[in-house]
Amino acid sequence: MEKILHSEKSYSAQSISDTSGSAQRMRLLAYLHLHGSINTFQAIMFLNILRPGARISELRAQGHGIVTHLGTLKDDQGREHQKVATYYLSTGPVQKVAS
16 A cells, blocks of 8 residues: 655644544545545554544534545555445535435
8 A cells, every 4th residue: 555645734743643533534634635535544544543434424414525435455464355435525516325
């Protein structure tokens, strides 16, 4: 997995150590605005967010348009995982799809 440099937005040791839900949501939203997408592995490794799906759900409840794509990705050890979420910041209105 490629490490992503945070050239425009750096996270201090204090902010990355803050595990409150609000701090995690702020980091996740800032990352999405800067990079356009993030997957579960990246959110855990780079942003110190243990449950990215929960934070995404909370951001959606706040009105942020975030789309999820499930796909096969490799972890940092090269092992393949099925149905790993990649989250994208939507440029338009997001519609719920009936399941």
